Amino acid sequence: MANHTTTEASFENQPTWSGGRSPFNVSYGKLMMWIFLLSDAFTFSSLLVQYGTQRFSNVVTPITTKWPDPASIFNHFPGMHGFHLPLLFVSVMTFILILSSVTMVLAVEAGHRNSKKEVSKFMIYTIFGGLAFLGCQAWEWYTFIGEGARLDGNTFGITKQGYDHLHSVGFGSHFEWLDGDRTFGPVPFAALFFIVTGFHGFHVFSGVVINVVVYIMTVRGVFERRGHYEMIEKAGLYWHFVDLVWVFVFTFFYLI
Amino acid sequence: MSTSASHAADHHGHDHHHQESFISKYVFSMDHKMISKQFLITGIIMGVIGMGMSLLFRLQLAWPDEQFGILEMLLGKWAVDGKLDPNFYMGLVTSHGTIMVFYVLTAGLSGTFSNLLIPLQIGARDMASPFMNMLSYWFFFLSSVVLLVSVGVETGPASAGWTVYPPLSALEKAMPGSGLGMTLWLVAIALFIISALLGGMNYIATVLNQRTKGMSMNRMPLTIWAFLFTAVLGLLSFPVLLGASLFLIFDRSFGTSFYLSDIYLEGIGALENVGGSPVLYQHLFWFLGHPEVYIILMPALGITSEVISTNARKPIFGYTAMIISLMGISILSFIVWGHHMFITGMNPFLGSVFMILTLIIAVPSAVKAFNYLTTLWRGNLRFTPAMLFSIGLVSFFISGGLTGIYLGNAAMDIQLHDSYFVVAHFHLVMGSAAIFGMFAGIYHWFPRMYGRMMNNTLGYFHFWLTFISAYLVFFPMHFMGLAGVPRRYYQFTLMEDFSVWADVNKLITVSAIVGGFAQLLFLYNFFVSIFRGKKADQNPWLSNTLEWTSPMDVRLHGNWPGELPTVYRGPHEYSRPDRELDYFPQNEPDETAPEVFEPAVVTEAPKAEEVPAENSVFFAAIKRVFGLSR
Numbered sequence A: 001m002a003n004h005t006t007t008e009a010s011f012e013n014q015p016t017w018s019g020g021r022s023p024f025n026v027s028y029g030k031l032m033m034w035i036f037l038l039s040d041a042f043t044f045s046s047l048l049v050q051y052g053t054q055r056f057s058n059v060v061t062p063i064t065t066k067w068p069d070p071a072s073i074f075n076h077f078p079g080m081h082g083f084h085l086p087l088l089f090v091s092v093m094t095f096i097l098i099l100s101s102v103t104m105v106l107a108v109e110a111g112h113r114n115s116k117k118e119v120s121k122f123m124i125y126t127i128f129g130g131l132a133f134l135g136c137q138a139w140e141w142y143t144f145i146g147e148g149a150r151l152d153g154n155t156f157g158i159t160k161q162g163y164d165h166l167h168s169v170g171f172g173s174h175f176e177w178l179d180g181d182r183t184f185g186p187v188p189f190a191a192l193f194f195i196v197t198g199f200h201g202f203h204v205f206s207g208v209v210i211n212v213v214v215y216i217m218t219v220r221g222v223f224e225r226r227g228h229y230e231m232i233e234k235a236g237l238y239w240h241f242v243d244l245v246w247v248f249v250f251t252f253f254y255l256i
Numbered sequence B: 001m002s003t004s005a006s007h008a009a010d011h012h013g014h015d016h017h018h019q020e021s022f023i024s025k026y027v028f029s030m031d032h033k034m035i036s037k038q039f040l041i042t043g044i045i046m047g048v049i050g051m052g053m054s055l056l057f058r059l060q061l062a063w064p065d066e067q068f069g070i071l072e073m074l075l076g077k078w079a080v081d082g083k084l085d086p087n088f089y090m091g092l093v094t095s096h097g098t099i100m101v102f103y104v105l106t107a108g109l110s111g112t113f114s115n116l117l118i119p120l121q122i123g124a125r126d127m128a129s130p131f132m133n134m135l136s137y138w139f140f141f142l143s144s145v146v147l148l149v150s151v152g153v154e155t156g157p158a159s160a161g162w163t164v165y166p167p168l169s170a171l172e173k174a175m176p177g178s179g180l181g182m183t184l185w186l187v188a189i190a191l192f193i194i195s196a197l198l199g200g201m202n203y204i205a206t207v208l209n210q211r212t213k214g215m216s217m218n219r220m221p222l223t224i225w226a227f228l229f230t231a232v233l234g235l236l237s238f239p240v241l242l243g244a245s246l247f248l249i250f251d252r253s254f255g256t257s258f259y260l261s262d263i264y265l266e267g268i269g270a271l272e273n274v275g276g277s278p279v280l281y282q283h284l285f286w287f288l289g290h291p292e293v294y295i296i297l298m299p300a301l302g303i304t305s306e307v308i309s310t311n312a313r314k315p316i317f318g319y320t321a322m323i324i325s326l327m328g329i330s331i332l333s334f335i336v337w338g339h340h341m342f343i344t345g346m347n348p349f350l351g352s353v354f355m356i357l358t359l360i361i362a363v364p365s366a367v368k369a370f371n372y373l374t375t376l377w378r379g380n381l382r383f384t385p386a387m388l389f390s391i392g393l394v395s396f397f398i399s400g401g402l403t404g405i406y407l408g409n410a411a412m413d414i415q416l417h418d419s420y421f422v423v424a425h426f427h428l429v430m431g432s433a434a435i436f437g438m439f440a441g442i443y444h445w446f447p448r449m450y451g452r453m454m455n456n457t458l459g460y461f462h463f464w465l466t467f468i469s470a471y472l473v474f475f476p477m478h479f480m481g482l483a484g485v486p487r488r489y490y491q492f493t494l495m496e497d498f499s500v501w502a503d504v505n506k507l508i509t510v511s512a513i514v515g516g517f518a519q520l521l522f523l524y525n526f527f528v529s530i531f532r533g534k535k536a537d538q539n540p541w542l543s544n545t546l547e548w549t550s551p552m553d554v555r556l557h558g559n560w561p562g563e564l565p566t567v568y569r570g571p572h573e574y575s576r577p578d579r580e581l582d583y584f585p586q587n588e589p590d591e592t593a594p595e596v597f598e599p600a601v602v603t604e605a606p607k608a609e610e611v612p613a614e615n616s617v618f619f620a621a622i623k624r625v626f627g628l629s630r
Helices: A004-010 A028-056 A088-112 A116-146 A160-168 A188-219 A222-226 A230-255 B003-015 B022-027 B032-062 B069-082 B086-122 B130-152 B180-209 B222-253 B278-312 B319-333 B348-360 B362-376 B385-407 B410-416 B420-450 B456-482 B496-532 B617-625
Strands: A059-061
Touching (some): A028 A188, A028 A230, A028 B180, A028 B222, A028 B278, A088 A116, A088 A230, A116 A222, A188 A222, A188 A230, A188 B222, A222 A230, B032 B086, B032 B420, B069 B086, B086 B180, B086 B278, B086 B420, B130 B180, B222 B278, B222 B319, B278 B319, B278 B362, B319 B362, B362 B385, B385 B410, B385 B420, B385 B456, B410 B456, B420 B456, B456 B496
């Protein structure tokens, strides 16, 4: 309702919280986006709490875990079959997503200068970044499923080294020895991966849809007529949040 | 007056003349006043259904071997020969809990009064985003419909209790209600969470951003403070339930084992699930579940503060203490969830941590209770029905709160857990107390909603019948619980030890039926008064707050014709000795004050460069954030 630019001007001499103006000098839309992101952070926290609980209930000793080693599972790269390239592909994915955040910042900055041409250019880059990330994730899932990952079971396990250590400390005798280098690991390993990265992927997908809508609005001159490009900032907030969440998901699922 | 506000005023001044269609006025309305009425009426309908369910299972508990022909007529195959089916009994208990907790006391209470009062009491034209507000209602409506459908499906409603603990809720074969009924329950709750988030974002953004000139945070009525904290709690806790139910859905439908581990099911044998933890679901659920208790209670407390202050013709005792205790309750509510789980096998050390934190909640709660009593002390009391219901709330809050101290003890909980003591405790402290807050709000703001008055005499009968029957229903349950009678049992006829409670059960059921009939008085009063009630004056309770300055006779989308009111003082300035009238509306300038046009509280905030670097910038920031720098 209240137009934030005029509100700022008329009440600039008033104390921040005395009413009649926005205390943070933001429009209600941007404020709501922040509030939404706060609440979404709690959604992701609950998912990561589930992950943490499952993950750490499988820690046997401080150095031994029944959890499969991600670096030995996510070691594929398109076109490089047979090479052991631990976490290379997911690093590329992460880099793409962070790059798309950078182009989003550039779009927001161009929006401050009311430069329609540059905003649309950088929005296109951002959209492509998001689509590339989604494509990479599809490949990652495809490969993972192809190796036998399922929601209701787990074919991934610990390595020979870890298996021997588990035996030496008196645990893990009920593990079935499968082949040269793997045993069955904890059941929720793959399911957690699919649900949490899937939920994040859904967020990226929504972000791409939002970005496309905002891009079309930019190109059709909606924001130019409106006089400000605040919508780009709101979409940007969401996009950076999705990026930030990925950093946590990446850390939890691939690095720890 | 700011240019922006006067522009908006002009805009709205002309806006309401053009003809609104029936659809845009009553159905897909974006006016917060209409949306609040939609929430209220839906909440009342859900409340009638929820209360009816409780009467059905109370009949079963009081007369377990009797046959009621009317039950078979009503429920068909769920009550063959007039005797309630055990599975359907579980479904009724679950649906009663879900409907009352989420649909009546969360959406019906907070949805109604946040929507009605936030814009009106802070002097805003509408919610920050009227469109999202409308969406919030329609998601809630959809959710209500799905829940009611789930009660009617062939395999019965969800039956695992309103907390839907796995494995009962996760295994479709565990009991009849765990099938389609449970799925629909989850869908309904997911829709409900979306509605709560849309609403909550709106409430917070509106309170922070849309306050009118002079309405600093420390001049807001306590209702608004309560709604603000309620919205924050909902916003931070509901997403966790969303996460928890996401995993539950995968466990139910896709064969994962997040909450399932080593289960043997009769008729099927051992299941394949391994490695999950049902306790984790309880942790996640109660991370929502405990704040949810305060989501229910805090709006009622806020309404009570306002009603008691107005009708005692006194400033509320300890305005700042009330805010700080609300804040304390809000923060503590997030770190006490473990007291629902003392006997689940949780680490006993963790149990004692949760116990201490739980008992600390008694402090802000007691501050609130004492402040209500001291506000009433030597007040110029007017016993309107709203006032009676508010005092009733204080009574329930105290007597239900006292038993909370027993339940919060990890050692006592071994005996009391899952007994009727728990049922008695939470029905008094959050059930009856919150519903009394809701009644107080309805009686108090009915003139604001419909421009007419409710009938006082019917209101008095409604209050006394409800008050007495609520105590008669829930007070005896304490003794049953102390004796170890477990909750959620279909009947006790095979347990000789519990046969002494048969008469008490009859007393409870008779009281519940009396209480149920008392609500018919309310329904009659409410719906007839909408059309036939006495026309209300502009400010029928001689109240200070801004909602009574917006015109009553015309429905105005935008709330005030012309300019928005400017606020000059706090909301509770009743019976000021220097005034002839015993109230002093917030928007009336004080002619005797030195600065007429400038709001009196406002002191110039120091410019950034004038604040000494080492002179506690942190505290200055806190002061400004909470508007404390008088």
